[in-house]
Amino acid sequence: MTAKRRRTANPGQIVIQRIALLLTLLIGALSATTPASAIDGIVEDIRIGQHPDKIRFVMDLSQPVDFTVFSLADPYRVVIDLPELSFAPGARLDAKHPKAIKGFRFGLFRPGTSRVVIDTASPYSVASAFRLPAKAGYGPRIVLDLKPTSRAAFIEESQRSVAAFQAKRQPRLTAPKPAAPPLLTRPPRKAHEKILVAIDAGHGGVDPGAIGVSGIYEKNIVLNAARILKAELESTGRYEVLLTRDRDVFLRLRERIAIARRAGADLFLSLHADSIPNRKLRGASIYTLSETASDKEANLLAENENKSDIIAGMDFGTETPEVTSILIDLAQRETMNHSARFAGMLVREMRGEVKLLKTAHRFAGFAVLKAPDIPSVLIELGFLSNNHDEKLLRSPAHLRKVSVSLRRAIDGYFDLVQSAARAN
Ligand SMILES: [Zn+2]
Incomplete structure (x- = not known):
């Protein structure tokens, strides 16, 4: 200067x-x-x-x-x-x-x-x-x-x-706006309605997420993946898809859950592609919620993901800490079982199609997976810290291939859910 x-x-x-x-x-x-x-x-x-x-x-x-x-x-x-x-x-x-x-x-x-x-x-x-x-x-x-x-x-x-x-900010907060239903009431879906899948592209806006070896941002890769998966699911006629964000904007972790719950989503998929210090590690992995992390990498990833609000300069608490205070209770255990079952099906569909981590289904305390009543999984599509994975994640053809295996797993999961409902 x-x-x-x-x-x-x-x-x-x-x-x-x-x-x-x-x-x-x-x-x-x-x-x-x-x-x-x-x-x-x-x-x-x-x-x-x-x-x-x-x-x-x-x-x-x-x-x-x-x-x-x-x-x-x-x-x-x-x-x-x-x-x-x-x-x-x-x-x-x-x-x-x-x-x-x-x-x-x-x-x-x-x-x-x-x-x-x-x-x-x-x-x-x-x-x-x-x-x-x-x-x-x-x-x-x-x-x-x-x-x-x-x-x-x-x-x-x-x-x-x-x-x-x-x-x-007070005037804006109190501006007339339809009050969101309390987080613990989720509108039931009607029988004739399509299955509603919420796809959550991680990060966004002021929170870029991980930065790839070539400089690409995770927030852009996962938004692209979310749009491709939405098109794949909607092409079947069986699903309606809700994107928690469809542009480059920041969303608090709890808001992502609230959007899915207000709409009464039947399944919540959070898409990520993170970066870890070990640059050799590559492959996709599926995470479900657990109080105890299954390993060091899972714990590290959850810690990084949960920092999103801090990264965006948003950690002063004025809102009720609904999500952070949700304890893993019995109702949630049932949801967690569904999430784990779906994660297992996802691993089976993806194996052979997409490179996966050796232990592909892992557990950790991801804040975005804490909806008590919507089966939720977080998908790490690969590691942006790895050259090969990053190149794949920049390719729409690769993302389409991943979407097809995700759609097959989602089909299988809802076949099961619907046949169980008919048997009752
Ligand atoms: Zn992420």
Whole structure:
């Protein structure tokens, strides 16, 4: 960063900046009540500069936009919410970024809101956050100055900023919207209705999931796989398919379950393609819920998957922790038996068609599998940390082949379920 771009603010300027920020937040809160739909601009570039006393984070924009900032601890994150923006390919962390910046993610957080998450190695306070108008060859900018701080001060700032953020979001949360049925009532399906299969493409938006050896994101691979599987299932005429997400948007783990339950899904499939430190390991695997993980890899994968909300800057709890508090009770044990039976059928159908891990059916505490009444499995389609698997997962022909074996297993499973129902 050149000296020309630096602003040395005096205390008076800082007060003005703070007032400007407050106004920005206020305007943001008012405009948040009207749903945004179209893209509101482009993030052309991001620049992160190390200065003697601070790190300056700059976003170059195609047009001025409002924003909100808050910070979260464990791990240390600074979160910026913006209107729905698209990010130019250059808007990424470059190789020379300051060491204190551990990561930078962005994406659609919910329709109308894009989110940026900056991970820092140690606590950094948001010393100032302001907008700059287009000037001297630069477009409109959002600037954040981050200064090293103590953990105690960071936590205090985090609590304050989250409270302000939540107060601002309140109008949106209470906007008239049909109340979702409580999570524990699932509408029964009628006999003439098609079987409803919920397909959950993992990750999305600000949570990219694993990053493949060629740089591809898990969130894009699994969305592609979900669409291909939907087409395969619907082509039979026997199934209706619900995608928990059909675009590149973040969804909380519990929301994925809630979408399936509100619709009364008969089966829940969560699609993933993760990455592990052992780059040689390849092959697909099927996971069902268990309190105890079947092995180290299963446990590691579940831990990674369950971090999705943290990755998206979403771990402050205001909503009731329905899903996390669901204990594995008797009703769920029945569902777990169904899930395990289906997983077994899936392994049989996939074997010979698709490379599988040696122990292909594994168990672990995946949060997304905790619907108490919908048989649920998580399918790791392969490892993006492995060259060969990654290449396959980028191929639509391979995904179609996987979809055919999944469809056969689903057919077999519902044949069984329906003949058991007729026998009763
Ligand atoms: Zn995943």
